[in-house]
Amino acid sequence: MHMDKLFETFAVISNKLKAPSLQNHISEDTDFGEKIEELNRLVEEIKSQQARNDLYGSNLSAALEQLNTKLEDISTHCD
Numbered sequence: 287m288h289m290d291k292l293f294e295t296f297a298v299i300s301n302k303l304k305a306p307s308l309q310n311h312i313s314e315d316t317d318f319g320e321k322i323e324e325l326n327r328l329v330e331e332i333k334s335q336q337a338r339n340d341l342y343g344s345n346l347s348a349a350l351e352q353l354n355t356k357l358e359d360i361s362t363h364c365d
Contacts (some may be wrong), residue, residue, distance in 0.1 A: 299313060
């Protein structure tokens, strides 16, 4: 897996989530804001694990499943 590409993609997602229209929604819906913060924490945790070479096998699968769940939650709010 190309982790650099994954991190680039999350950087793009993070930038899009900083759009003014979403920031207004985040300030009104704290649950949505918390989901975005959780997503950002997960990405940072994965980066940290990769730097320590702890990201392989079941660790990688679990991390990707968590990211997928958060993205689905955020996507539901954005629809």
